[in-house]
Amino acid sequence: GENVEQHPSTLSVQEGDSAVIKCTYSDSASNYFPWYKQELGKGPQLIIDIRSNVGEKKDQRIAVTLNKTAKHFSLHITETQPEDSAVYFCAASIIRNTGNQFYFGTGTSLTVIP
Amino acid sequence: EAQVTQNPRYLITVTGKKLTVTCSQNMNHEYMSWYRQDPGLGLRQIYYSMNVEVTDKGDVPEGYKVSRKEKRNFPLILESPSPNQTSLYFCASSWASGGFGELFFGEGSRLTVL
Numbered sequence: 478g479e480n481v482e483q484h485p486s487t488l489s490v491q492e493g494d495s496a497v498i499k500c501t502y503s504d505s506a507s508n509y510f511p512w513y514k515q516e517l518g519k520g521p522q523l524i525i526d527i528r529s530n531v532g533e534k535k536d537q538r539i540a541v542t543l544n545k546t547a548k549h550f551s552l553h554i555t556e557t558q559p560e561d562s563a564v565y566f567c568a569a570s571i572i573r574n575t576g577n578q579f580y581f582g583t584g585t586s587l588t589v590i591p
Numbered sequence: 592e593a594q595v596t597q598n599p600r601y602l603i604t605v606t607g608k609k610l611t612v613t614c615s616q617n618m619n620h621e622y623m624s625w626y627r628q629d630p631g632l633g634l635r636q637i638y639y640s641m642n643v644e645v646t647d648k649g650d651v652p653e654g655y656k657v658s659r660k661e662k663r664n665f666p667l668i669l670e671s672p673s674p675n676q677t678s679l680y681f682c683a684s685s686w687a688s689g690g691f692g693e694l695f696f697g698e699g700s701r702l703t704v705l
Contacts, residue, residue, distance in 0.1 A: 511693070511694070519699075520681055520696030520697055520698055521634070521694075521696050523693040523694065526691065528691055566633060568634075570691075575645060575647035576639050576640065576641030577622065577639065577641075577687070578647075578650075579624070579634075579636050579639075580636070581634040581635065583631060583632060584633045
Protein backbone atom coordinates (compact mmCIF):
# COMPACT_ATOMS: atom_id res chain seq x y z
CA GLY A 478 0.00 0.00 0.00
CA GLU A 479 0.88 3.68 0.01
CA ASN A 480 3.49 4.99 2.48
CA VAL A 481 3.65 8.69 3.33
CA GLU A 482 6.66 10.00 5.22
CA GLN A 483 6.70 13.47 6.76
CA HIS A 484 9.59 15.55 8.09
CA PRO A 485 10.43 17.14 10.41
CA SER A 486 8.35 15.87 13.31
CA THR A 487 8.87 19.12 15.21
CA LEU A 488 9.73 22.59 13.94
CA SER A 489 10.30 25.83 15.81
CA VAL A 490 10.59 29.15 13.98
CA GLN A 491 10.70 32.79 14.95
CA GLU A 492 7.65 34.84 14.14
CA GLY A 493 7.96 36.26 10.65
CA ASP A 494 10.26 33.50 9.42
CA SER A 495 9.26 30.81 6.93
CA ALA A 496 8.44 27.19 7.73
CA VAL A 497 8.79 24.25 5.36
CA ILE A 498 7.39 20.76 5.87
CA LYS A 499 8.24 17.96 3.47
CA CYS A 500 6.46 14.72 2.58
CA THR A 501 7.22 11.81 0.31
CA TYR A 502 4.88 9.14 -1.01
CA SER A 503 5.47 5.78 -2.61
CA ASP A 504 2.47 4.91 -4.80
CA SER A 505 2.32 6.62 -8.18
CA ALA A 506 -1.47 6.06 -8.17
CA SER A 507 -1.82 8.83 -5.57
CA ASN A 508 -3.26 11.87 -7.31
CA TYR A 509 -4.53 14.21 -4.61
CA PHE A 510 -2.41 15.74 -1.85
CA PRO A 511 -4.14 17.77 0.89
CA TRP A 512 -2.58 19.40 3.94
CA TYR A 513 -4.43 19.59 7.26
CA LYS A 514 -3.86 21.73 10.34
CA GLN A 515 -4.85 20.39 13.74
CA GLU A 516 -5.14 22.67 16.74
CA LEU A 517 -5.11 21.28 20.25
CA GLY A 518 -8.28 19.37 21.10
CA LYS A 519 -9.82 19.77 17.65
CA GLY A 520 -10.23 17.81 14.47
CA PRO A 521 -7.92 18.52 11.51
CA GLN A 522 -8.90 21.27 9.06
CA LEU A 523 -7.89 21.54 5.42
CA ILE A 524 -5.54 24.43 4.71
CA ILE A 525 -4.51 23.75 1.13
CA ASP A 526 -4.54 20.91 -1.39
CA ILE A 527 -3.03 20.10 -4.75
CA ARG A 528 -3.89 17.70 -7.53
CA SER A 529 -1.34 15.61 -9.34
CA ASN A 530 -1.63 17.58 -12.57
CA VAL A 531 -0.51 20.80 -10.83
CA GLY A 532 3.02 21.62 -9.72
CA GLU A 533 2.40 24.48 -7.33
CA LYS A 534 -0.51 26.19 -5.59
CA LYS A 535 -0.55 29.26 -3.41
CA ASP A 536 -3.10 30.75 -1.03
CA GLN A 537 -1.90 33.95 0.66
CA ARG A 538 0.93 32.92 3.03
CA ILE A 539 0.62 29.21 2.31
CA ALA A 540 1.94 27.36 -0.72
CA VAL A 541 2.30 23.73 -1.70
CA THR A 542 4.64 22.27 -4.30
CA LEU A 543 4.45 18.83 -5.88
CA ASN A 544 7.16 16.90 -7.70
CA LYS A 545 5.48 13.83 -9.19
CA THR A 546 8.68 12.41 -10.61
CA ALA A 547 10.41 12.43 -7.25
CA LYS A 548 7.17 11.65 -5.40
CA HIS A 549 7.47 14.45 -2.91
CA PHE A 550 5.43 17.47 -1.92
CA SER A 551 6.05 20.32 0.47
CA LEU A 552 4.15 22.91 2.48
CA HIS A 553 5.58 26.41 2.72
CA ILE A 554 4.30 28.95 5.23
CA THR A 555 5.74 32.45 4.93
CA GLU A 556 5.65 35.30 7.46
CA THR A 557 4.69 32.88 10.23
CA GLN A 558 2.46 34.09 13.05
CA PRO A 559 1.85 32.62 16.53
CA GLU A 560 -1.57 31.39 15.39
CA ASP A 561 0.19 29.15 12.87
CA SER A 562 1.37 27.03 15.81
CA ALA A 563 -0.34 23.64 15.43
CA VAL A 564 0.23 20.12 14.15
CA TYR A 565 0.29 19.81 10.37
CA PHE A 566 -0.45 16.62 8.44
CA CYS A 567 0.21 15.87 4.81
CA ALA A 568 -1.83 13.23 3.02
CA ALA A 569 -1.89 11.33 -0.23
CA SER A 570 -5.13 10.04 -1.70
CA ILE A 571 -5.79 7.25 -4.16
CA ILE A 572 -9.15 7.32 -5.86
CA ARG A 573 -10.50 3.78 -6.00
CA ASN A 574 -13.77 2.41 -7.42
CA THR A 575 -15.19 2.43 -3.89
CA GLY A 576 -14.06 5.94 -2.99
CA ASN A 577 -10.99 7.85 -1.77
CA GLN A 578 -8.42 6.05 0.26
CA PHE A 579 -6.34 8.51 2.31
CA TYR A 580 -2.86 8.00 3.72
CA PHE A 581 -1.59 10.58 6.20
CA GLY A 582 1.90 11.47 7.30
CA THR A 583 2.89 11.28 10.96
CA GLY A 584 2.52 15.01 11.55
CA THR A 585 4.73 18.04 12.21
CA SER A 586 4.33 20.05 15.40
CA LEU A 587 5.04 23.67 14.44
CA THR A 588 5.80 26.24 17.12
CA VAL A 589 6.04 29.91 16.14
CA ILE A 590 7.97 31.85 18.75
CA PRO A 591 6.75 35.45 19.21
CA GLU B 592 -24.40 24.95 11.49
CA ALA B 593 -22.61 22.52 9.18
CA GLN B 594 -20.93 19.88 11.28
CA VAL B 595 -19.85 16.32 11.85
CA THR B 596 -21.01 15.05 15.24
CA GLN B 597 -19.41 12.13 17.03
CA ASN B 598 -20.63 10.38 20.19
CA PRO B 599 -19.42 9.62 22.72
CA ARG B 600 -16.58 12.13 22.95
CA TYR B 601 -14.92 10.18 25.76
CA LEU B 602 -15.34 6.54 26.71
CA ILE B 603 -13.58 4.13 29.03
CA THR B 604 -14.54 0.51 28.54
CA VAL B 605 -13.24 -2.98 29.21
CA THR B 606 -11.84 -5.61 26.89
CA GLY B 607 -14.51 -7.50 25.00
CA LYS B 608 -17.46 -5.20 25.66
CA LYS B 609 -19.02 -4.27 22.33
CA LEU B 610 -19.30 -0.57 21.64
CA THR B 611 -20.43 1.75 18.88
CA VAL B 612 -19.15 5.23 18.14
CA THR B 613 -21.74 7.17 16.21
CA CYS B 614 -21.03 9.73 13.49
CA SER B 615 -23.57 12.00 11.87
CA GLN B 616 -23.18 14.82 9.33
CA ASN B 617 -25.72 17.44 8.30
CA MET B 618 -24.07 18.54 5.03
CA ASN B 619 -25.62 15.93 2.73
CA HIS B 620 -22.13 14.59 2.02
CA GLU B 621 -21.82 11.35 0.12
CA TYR B 622 -18.37 10.37 1.42
CA MET B 623 -17.69 9.46 5.04
CA SER B 624 -14.68 7.88 6.70
CA TRP B 625 -13.15 6.90 10.03
CA TYR B 626 -9.59 7.47 11.28
CA ARG B 627 -7.62 6.69 14.37
CA GLN B 628 -4.89 8.99 15.65
CA ASP B 629 -2.04 7.62 17.73
CA PRO B 630 1.12 9.43 18.92
CA GLY B 631 3.90 9.14 16.38
CA LEU B 632 1.65 7.38 13.84
CA GLY B 633 -0.47 10.26 12.60
CA LEU B 634 -3.92 9.59 11.23
CA ARG B 635 -4.73 6.19 9.80
CA GLN B 636 -7.86 5.45 7.82
CA ILE B 637 -9.99 2.61 9.17
CA TYR B 638 -12.95 2.46 6.78
CA TYR B 639 -14.53 4.70 4.20
CA SER B 640 -17.84 4.90 2.40
CA MET B 641 -18.59 6.64 -0.87
CA ASN B 642 -22.36 6.30 -0.51
CA VAL B 643 -25.14 4.38 1.16
CA GLU B 644 -24.38 0.65 1.30
CA VAL B 645 -20.91 1.18 -0.25
CA THR B 646 -18.05 0.75 2.21
CA ASP B 647 -14.43 -0.33 1.91
CA LYS B 648 -11.45 -1.04 4.14
CA GLY B 649 -8.85 1.60 4.81
CA ASP B 650 -5.34 0.99 6.01
CA VAL B 651 -6.17 -0.42 9.47
CA PRO B 652 -9.60 -2.13 9.42
CA GLU B 653 -8.84 -5.08 11.68
CA GLY B 654 -11.11 -5.23 14.73
CA TYR B 655 -13.62 -2.70 13.35
CA LYS B 656 -16.89 -2.82 11.47
CA VAL B 657 -18.95 -0.10 9.85
CA SER B 658 -22.32 0.28 8.23
CA ARG B 659 -23.84 2.95 5.99
CA LYS B 660 -27.58 2.50 5.93
CA GLU B 661 -28.36 6.21 5.77
CA LYS B 662 -26.46 8.97 4.02
CA ARG B 663 -25.97 11.07 7.16
CA ASN B 664 -24.80 8.32 9.56
CA PHE B 665 -21.67 6.18 9.60
CA PRO B 666 -21.22 4.32 12.90
CA LEU B 667 -17.98 2.61 13.88
CA ILE B 668 -18.47 -0.70 15.67
CA LEU B 669 -15.93 -2.43 17.88
CA GLU B 670 -17.34 -5.93 18.38
CA SER B 671 -14.74 -7.03 20.93
CA PRO B 672 -12.50 -4.11 21.89
CA SER B 673 -8.93 -4.75 22.93
CA PRO B 674 -6.38 -2.45 24.64
CA ASN B 675 -4.58 -1.83 21.33
CA GLN B 676 -7.72 -0.06 20.13
CA THR B 677 -7.20 2.64 22.76
CA SER B 678 -6.94 5.72 20.57
CA LEU B 679 -8.42 9.03 19.44
CA TYR B 680 -10.98 8.42 16.71
CA PHE B 681 -12.12 10.89 14.08
CA CYS B 682 -15.02 10.71 11.67
CA ALA B 683 -14.90 12.84 8.53
CA SER B 684 -17.19 13.57 5.60
CA SER B 685 -16.79 15.11 2.17
CA TRP B 686 -19.00 16.14 -0.74
CA ALA B 687 -16.56 14.40 -3.08
CA SER B 688 -17.29 10.69 -3.12
CA GLY B 689 -14.77 9.78 -5.76
CA GLY B 690 -12.63 12.79 -6.39
CA PHE B 691 -10.91 15.72 -4.81
CA GLY B 692 -12.66 17.26 -1.87
CA GLU B 693 -12.11 18.65 1.59
CA LEU B 694 -12.60 16.32 4.52
CA PHE B 695 -14.67 17.84 7.34
CA PHE B 696 -13.67 16.23 10.62
CA GLY B 697 -15.62 15.77 13.81
CA GLU B 698 -14.21 16.78 17.19
CA GLY B 699 -12.93 13.30 17.95
CA SER B 700 -13.80 10.45 20.33
CA ARG B 701 -11.20 9.40 22.86
CA LEU B 702 -11.54 5.71 23.62
CA THR B 703 -9.73 3.84 26.37
CA VAL B 704 -9.97 0.04 26.52
CA LEU B 705 -8.82 -1.49 29.82
